[in-house]
Structures are given as C-alpha cells and as structure tokens.
Amino acid sequence: MTETQSANAYLEGPYAPVAEEIIARDLVATSGEIPKDLVGMFVRNGANPKLAPKGRYHWFDGDGMVHAIQLEGGKATYRNKYVRTKGLLAEIEAGEPLWTGILEPPDFSNSRGPFKNTANTDLVFHGGKLLALWWQSGIPYQLNIADLETMGQERFGKNHKPGISAHPKVDPRNGEMRFMTFSVFAPYLSYGVIDATGELAHYTPIHSVPGARYQHDIAITEQFTILMDLPMYPDPEMLAVGKSRVKFYRDRPARFGLIPRLGTDADVRWFEAEPCYVYHTINAWEEGNEVVMVGCRIADPLMGDPSNPQLSHAVPSIGLQRLEPYLHEWRFNLETGKTTERKLSDVLVEFPRMDNRLLGVKSRYSFNPKVAHASTVIFEGLVKHDFSNNTEIVHLYPEGWSAGEAVVCPREGSTGEDDAYVVSFALEHATGTSELWIWSAKDFGAPIARVPVPQRVPAGYHAWWISSSDISKNTVTA
Numbered sequence: 001m002t003e004t005q006s007a008n009a010y011l012e013g014p015y016a017p018v019a020e021e022i023i024a025r026d027l028v029a030t031s032g033e034i035p036k037d038l039v040g041m042f043v044r045n046g047a048n049p050k051l052a053p054k055g056r057y058h059w060f061d062g063d064g065m066v067h068a069i070q071l072e073g074g075k076a077t078y079r080n081k082y083v084r085t086k087g088l089l090a091e092i093e094a095g096e097p098l099w100t101g102i103l104e105p106p107d108f109s110n111s112r113g114p115f116k117n118t119a120n121t122d123l124v125f126h127g128g129k130l131l132a133l134w135w136q137s138g139i140p141y142q143l144n145i146a147d148l149e150t151m152g153q154e155r156f157g158k159n160h161k162p163g164i165s166a167h168p169k170v171d172p173r174n175g176e177m178r179f180m181t182f183s184v185f186a187p188y189l190s191y192g193v194i195d196a197t198g199e200l201a202h203y204t205p206i207h208s209v210p211g212a213r214y215q216h217d218i219a220i221t222e223q224f225t226i227l228m229d230l231p232m233y234p235d236p237e238m239l240a241v242g243k244s245r246v247k248f249y250r251d252r253p254a255r256f257g258l259i260p261r262l263g264t265d266a267d268v269r270w271f272e273a274e275p276c277y278v279y280h281t282i283n284a285w286e287e288g289n290e291v292v293m294v295g296c297r298i299a300d301p302l303m304g305d306p307s308n309p310q311l312s313h314a315v316p317s318i319g320l321q322r323l324e325p326y327l328h329e330w331r332f333n334l335e336t337g338k339t340t341e342r343k344l345s346d347v348l349v350e351f352p353r354m355d356n357r358l359l360g361v362k363s364r365y366s367f368n369p370k371v372a373h374a375s376t377v378i379f380e381g382l383v384k385h386d387f388s389n390n391t392e393i394v395h396l397y398p399e400g401w402s403a404g405e406a407v408v409c410p411r412e413g414s415t416g417e418d419d420a421y422v423v424s425f426a427l428e429h430a431t432g433t434s435e436l437w438i439w440s441a442k443d444f445g446a447p448i449a450r451v452p453v454p455q456r457v458p459a460g461y462h463a464w465w466i467s468s469s470d471i472s473k474n475t476v477t478a
C-alpha cells in the first residue's frame with residue numbers, strides 16, 4: 001500500500017504556514033560551533049499562505065515568505081518576512097483571496113491577471129540587489145537585506161514587464177545574469193541577459209518553442225544557455241477554450257535548445273532526448289565537441305498517468321506533479337547533433353545545489369537533498385555526489401527530521417570547490433523545532449553545527465547564500 005495525501009497535506013505539519021514575523025539575535029550553536037569563517041547571509045523562500053485559500057490549495061500557490069540567517073563572528077541573527085507583493089497587499093486590503101490556485105481553472109477575465117505573482121519560489125542576489133522570484137515568471141520583488149522589507153518591483157532599468165522566471169543563472173565570469181521568461185500566450189518562451197550592473201542587456205523571443213510549456217529551469221555554459229521544450233504541457237486544444245489540462249506526451253522527445261549567450265531564436269540548436277520532465281539542473285559545461293548538462297530527471301512526471309510504472313513504495317506528489325527524480329547526464333554533440341544520456345544514481349534527489357563559482361564550467365560535486373518515499377515532498381537526508389566517479393556520500397537525518405535545499409557557502413578565503421560549508425534549515429516535525437544545520441562540504445557527514453531557531457521554519461523551496469563580499473555590494477540600507 002502506498003500512502004495517500006490528505007486534501008490539505010501541504011497546509012499541515014511541516015508545510016503549515018507561520019503567522020509571525022520575528023527577529024532573533026545572538027543565536028549560538030547548541031551542537032558544535034558556528035565557524036568563524038562562515039560570514040554572510042543564508043536566505044530561503046517558500047509558500048506561506050496569508051489567507052485561507054479559495055478553492056483547492058496547491059503547495060506552489062502560497063504567498064512568498066523569506067527566512068534569513070545572518071552569520072558573523074560565530075553568532076547568528078534570524079528574521080522572517082512576507083514578500084509584500086502587489087497581490088498579497090490587494091488581498092489583505094480586500095480581506096479575502098482574489099485568486100484561486102493552480103488546481104482550479106485559471107480566470108483569464110481577472111483584471112489583475114489570471115495568476116497571482118507570489119514571488120514565493122526562488123531568491124537571487126545580483127547587481128547589488130536581493131530579488132524574490134516566482135516560478136511562473138513575473139516581475140521580481142527587491143528585498144532589503146538589512147530587514148527583508150519589500151522595496152518594490154524590479155524592472156532592470158528598462159521597465160521590463162514580462163519579468164523573469166525562477167532559477168536565473170549568474171555567470172561567475174562576467175557577473176551577467178541569464179534568464180528565461182515563459183507564458184501561456186505567445187511568445188511562449190523568451191530569453192534574456194541582465195548585465196552585471198542589473199540592467200537588461202538582451203531580450204529575445206524563442207518562437208521555436210511552438211506552444212505553452214511548463215518551464216522551470218535553464219543551464220549555462222561559457223558560450224551557451226540551455227533552454228528546454230519538454231513534453232509535459234497543457235493540452236493546446238483545452239487552452240484554446242480557456243481551460244488548462246496538463247498532459248505528458250510520452251511519445252514526443254524532450255528538446256534542449258543551445259542558444260549562444262547573446263543569441264536569438266535563429267541561433268538555437270535543438271537537441272532531442274528521451275521524453276522526461278526536469279525541474280532543476282545542476283550545471284552544464286563545454287567538453288570538446290560536446291555540451292554536458294547534469295540535473296534531476298523525472299521519467300514519469302504526472303500523477304494518474306496509466307502508463308506510469310506500478311510501484312510498491314510511495315512516490316511524492318504535489319497536486320498533479322509526480323516527483324521521482326534521479327541524477328542524469330545529457331551530452332549534446334555539436335558535430336553530430338545527437339544526444340547521449342545516462343542515469344547517474346539510483347538515489348532519489350531533488351533541489352540540487354553546487355558551488356556557483358563554477359557555474360558553466362566543469363564541476364565535481366553537488367549537494368542533493370534525498371527525497372523520502374512519502375506521499376508529499378520531504379527530504380530525509382543530504383547526498384554529496386562526486387561527478388568524477390559518480391560516487392555518493394549519504395547523510396540521513398535523525399528520525400522525524402527533514403531539511404530543505406542545502407546551499408554551498410564558500411568559507412572566507414576559500415581556495416577550492418568544496419573548501420566550503422553547506423547550510424540548510426531543518427525541522428523536527430513532531431515538535432516544530434527548527435534549526436540551521438551547517439555541514440563541512442569537504443569532510444561531509446553529520447552537521448558540524450546545529451543552531452536552534454526560535455520559530456518553526458516550514459518546509460520551503462529555494463535558497464541563496466549572500467557572501468560577505470556581496471553584502472558589501474548591497475545597494476540599499478535599512
């Protein structure tokens with residue numbers, strides 16, 4: 001028997017929202033010590049619905065709330081705050097939800113738009129600004145790193161209204177940020193580059209993506225950005241009559257498009273691969289006449305698909321999404337136009353992270369939360385994967401605990417890829433006790449420090465490490 005989800009599973013237990021916005025200073029480790037050379041700010045976004053949802057709730061619907069830990073001198077300061085989006089402020093003023101979530105039919109007649117930009121998904125520090133980003137593409141919201149107050153919408157100096165999707169990639173070589181934007185209306189996918197100062201430098205439609213697609217991530221190499229056209233998307237005939245019904249077209253290939261860094265649609269080379277869905281890439285790089293990409297691949301991404309394999313264990317789901325992701329490598333041959341691909345591990349992992357200093361060039365390690373065989377998405381451990389020989393070190397959390405995305409934080413004076421710490425928020429489900437866990441990236445195993453946080457930090461999404469050097473580049477003050 002597999003576990004089944006309750007109707008509101010993503011509003012309960014580890015996912016239940018918190019109402020309070022607090023500040024707690026001078027936090028210290030109760031196990032181990034906060035390393036003195038770990039200096040910066042760990043920020044994590046997530047869904048935290050302010051009002052009781054209208055209609056069925058999907059985990060991706062909730063309002064964005066950011067939890068932050070600033071680390072310096074072996075001490076920590078915690079704070080959390082809602083992202084005060086236009087949508088959230090309008091709903092607070094109205095005293096009721098003004099949108100339904102993605103499990104309900106979209107209301108294309110809503111004068112505020114069919115979807116609420118919750119800015120709940122991702123965070124990036126770029127051009128001296130901390131930005132909260134939304135998975136469906138939207139105008140980002142800038143947050144003040146001193147107090148997490150929402151500063152307003154970010155339009156990149158060019159009144160850029162389409163916004164950007166979650167998971168832009170900051171090129172460590174030139175400071176540019178490459179991104180994609182997608183829509184249920186044409187152009188269905190667009191590609192852009194924001195320069196190191198935070199100004200839009202390039203933005204171009206990708207017409208070779210022929211319809212509305214569920215986009216989520218991209219990857220970059222030194223010369224190319226890798227775009228995706230994956231065969232899980234809304235039925236075009238239903239969309240044409242204003243309805244949304246997602247299907248996985250398992251008879252169609254996955255397509256990965258290599259676009260030169262400042263290229264246009266005419267320059268994109270599409271490579272076909274086995275059908276799948278990909279939420280998150282880890283890295284990509286150029287290697288001889290190939291472009292290599294590694295990430296988490298899901299072969300059967302939809303619940304209720306009669307072609308899915310019958311399993312004796314639970315596979316997590318979020319609404320219609322079925323999460324059974326494995327590490328995977330794709331190699332796109334620039335001479336032959338062919339793709340070769342292989343599964344790299346049998347361990348279920350998602351929300352992978354690596355050392356962003358090596359984004360776009362060959363990297364060796366990633367740190368990947370281990371997906372539990374449960375009905376909802378919960379991470380029961382952390383895996384250090386070594387791509388040089390595809391070996392892994394698996395650290396399993398104590399019974400009853402989970403943790404979220406684990407970000408690589410180079411230590412002050414770091415000289416190498418895993419000369420770093422890894423940090424994440426952890427949660428004991430039964431008690432609601434939350435802690436910041438700090439691992440050594442090099443000597444990976446159990447956390448080297450555990451720092452109690454005086455508030456429950458619900459399970460959430462993506463995180464970012466703002467280094468001490470980036471904090472000094474911050475463009476706003478409290």
Ligand SMILES: [Fe+2]
Binds near residue numbers: 121166167216279462
């Ligand atoms: Fe994501």
